[in-house]
Amino acid sequence: MYFFTDEEKKHLLRYHLPRARERGVAEELRGWNWHQPPLEPVYRDVVLALYEVANAYCPTGRDVFLRRVQREKGRPNLAMLQGAIFHAVVADVIVAAKRAIYGEGVANYRTIVERVQNHPVLPLDAWAEQLTPEELADTASKVEILAAFEKTRVLARLQEILTKQPYIGEDSLVSLALPVVVEQKLDGSFLGLSPNLSTDACVFWEPMVLDLKFDKPRDFHRLTTTGYALVMEALYEFPVNLGCIVYGEFRGDRLIVKKDIHIISDELRQWFIETRDEKARLVAEEIDPGTGDCYEGCPYHHVCFG
Numbered sequence: 401m402y403f404f405t406d407e408e409k410k411h412l413l414r415y416h417l418p419r420a421r422e423r424g425v426a427e428e429l430r431g432w433n434w435h436q437p438p439l440e441p442v443y444r445d446v447v448l449a450l451y452e453v454a455n456a457y458c459p460t461g462r463d464v465f466l467r468r469v470q471r472e473k474g475r476p477n478l479a480m481l482q483g484a485i486f487h488a489v490v491a492d493v494i495v496a497a498k499r500a501i502y503g504e505g506v507a508n509y510r511t512i513v514e515r516v517q518n519h520p521v522l523p524l525d526a527w528a529e530q531l532t533p534e535e536l537a538d539t540a541s542k543v544e545i546l547a548a549f550e551k552t553r554v555l556a557r558l559q560e561i562l563t564k565q566p567y568i569g570e571d572s573l574v575s576l577a578l579p580v581v582v583e584q585k586l587d588g589s590f591l592g593l594s595p596n597l598s599t600d601a602c603v604f605w606e607p608m609v610l611d612l613k614f615d616k617p618r619d620f621h622r623l624t625t626t627g628y629a630l631v632m633e634a635l636y637e638f639p640v641n642l643g644c645i646v647y648g649e650f651r652g653d654r655l656i657v658k659k660d661i662h663i664i665s666d667e668l669r670q671w672f673i674e675t676r677d678e679k680a681r682l683v684a685e686e687i688d689p690g691t692g693d694c695y696e697g698c699p700y701h702h703v704c705f706g
Contacts, residue, residue: 401490401646401657402580402601402610403553412642412661417606420641420663429669431633431640434590438673439630441592443680449594450631453676454623459692461679463700468683474699481530482539483614485522486648487600489543490612491582492522493550497558498574506570509562516555521547542650549655554578579603580610588627590634592676599628600646607632607640614648617660621645623675626668640664 404412433439452464466472476484493516500515521543528536557577561568565576581604586597601610609628613621625643632640645660662668682689691704698704 401550401553401612401648402494402582402603403557404659408659408661412606416642416661416663423663423665425639425641425664425669426666429666429673431591431630431635432637434630434634438670439591441680442677443684444592446680446683447589447592447594448676448679448683450588450597450624450627453593453672453679454620454627456618456620456623456675457695458698458700459694460689461682462689462691462704463698464679465682465686465688466700466703469686469688470703472700472703475702476530476699477697478531478535479615479697480699481527481535482542485524485527485539485543486546486614487612489522489546490550493519493547493554494578494580494582497551497554498578501558501570501574506562506568506573509558512558513555516551519547519551541653545650545653545655546648586628586631586635588631588634591627591630592680593627593631597628597631602628602632606642607638608642608644609640610644610646612646612648614650617645617647621660622662622668623672625662626664626672627676629664630669630672 427433428436428438431439448464452467463474467474496519497516500512504511504515524536524540524543527539531539554577558573561573561577565572568576580601582601584599584602586599587595588597589595599609600612602608603610609625609632611621611624622643622645625645629640629643641664643662643664645662647658647660649656681687694701694704
């Protein structure tokens with residue numbers, strides 16, 4: 401899911417990268433300036449998860465108020481549960497492939513292939529009780545499709561690298577064929593965020609944050625990559641100019657993948673910071689923003705509407 405096709409690489413290298421470098425970013429909106437306005441957290445006693453800032457499924461932000469102030473628990477909907485499962489499946493295949501490469505060594509390539517191909521599909525036991533039998537069957541079917549897709553992509557990349565590099569070692573093979581870190585842990589404390597953040601994936605050859613969605617594209621999805629980019633800049637003090645939302649969609653027994661590569665612009669950075677401060681204000685001053693044009697699948701629908 402996180403690997404670019406040749407066309408996507410060309411688009412990245414010829415279009416997005418040059419523009420990101422030309423456009424630049426206002427210095428005060430770089431994450432390493434977390435200690436001064438506008439990035440400095442206004443409400444230091446409020447610590448939010450990044451998703452609480454970036455998600456705008458709740459039109460008024462009342463979900464954050466209910467969770468943080470009223471201590472209400474939401475009821476995860478099917479999309480949320482399947483999203484968590486699909487993320488885990490992709491990470492599981494990539495980690496298993498890396499483990500096979502390090503464990504077997506490049507000389508045992510055929511064994512690596514067998515290990516990846518035969519890697520068992522992630523069991524759904526941990527989520528089974530939250531799904532109806534029909535939902536569980538549907539989810540299991542999609543997990544099979546997703547795991548098969550990811551294994552095929554991983555093996556194709558291994559073969560591509562090995563045909564070009566006859567003297568490559570295990571560590572270099574992992575770096576070239578699987579150049580992503582999945583579930584990278586980040587400390588967002590500098591920006592008033594949780595110290596236990598976790599990105600879906602990131603790459604370091606051209607610093608980029610990737611986020612995986614099984615949803616239709618929404619404009620606020622880019623706030624997630626923007627938030628992680630700011631946190632990475634605060635932690636490592638190098639610029640992170642690009643983000644990518646990876647959209648997965650199941651159509652029958654097929655998986656459709658589209659990518660939204662974008663520049664982490666001044667506008668996105670300003671939007672993220674303003675949203676962080678507004679949601680932190682709801683918590684710090686215990687302001688109930690009320691309901692809005694809500695959707696029935698909201699995990700807090702039962703709290704707001706009984």
